Amino acid sequence: MADLPNTTPENDVELLSFRISEQEYCVDIMSVREIRGWTRATPLPYSPPHVKGVINLRGTVLPVIDLSARLGMEPIDGIDQNVIVVVSVGGTTAGLLVDAVSDILTVSQDEIQPPPDIGADPSACCIESLLLVEGKLIRVLDLKVLLPNAPRDAA
Numbered sequence: 001m002a003d004l005p006n007t008t009p010e011n012d013v014e015l016l017s018f019r020i021s022e023q024e025y026c027v028d029i030m031s032v033r034e035i036r037g038w039t040r041a042t043p044l045p046y047s048p049p050h051v052k053g054v055i056n057l058r059g060t061v062l063p064v065i066d067l068s069a070r071l072g073m074e075p076i077d078g079i080d081q082n083v084i085v086v087v088s089v090g091g092t093t094a095g096l097l098v099d100a101v102s103d104i105l106t107v108s109q110d111e112i113q114p115p116p117d118i119g120a121d122p123s124a125c126c127i128e129s130l131l132l133v134e135g136k137l138i139r140v141l142d143l144k145v146l147l148p149n150a151p152r153d154a155a
Helices: none
Strands: 012-020 023-028 032-037 051-057 060-066 083-089 092-098 100-108 127-133 136-141
Touching: 012 083, 012 092, 012 136, 051 092, 083 100, 100 127
Parallel strands: 023 136, 060 092
Antiparallel strands: 012 023, 012 100, 032 083, 051 060, 083 092, 127 136
């Protein structure tokens, strides 16, 4: 009897997918705290260009990161159709400004592939892995690289 691939629910990963411009990205749903509509952020002096500012989230000051600008693309203007995905990793919480949330994906670990080695500095790469869903290539983001002050694993 041939061994079948491990497709048990314990081997599945849930990801929240979202759109930035015409591109699809996703993050592990376990790091997502909430999804909220666009709220104008209060700018902070001398902050990096990808930090829109901060918002008040039920008494907590939350930095809002323009994910498009953080990934080296055109900044998002921040309009009513945009959303803020509140994520938390390693005790660091931030809001990611994206164009729209697309879907919740449940995929097997076997479907997730490492990104190709293109000679970039691996410690600076924010793409953790790649996923092919219905003919679309979706990038899985590494929040430890994207978020300010998030703890990174030692190399």
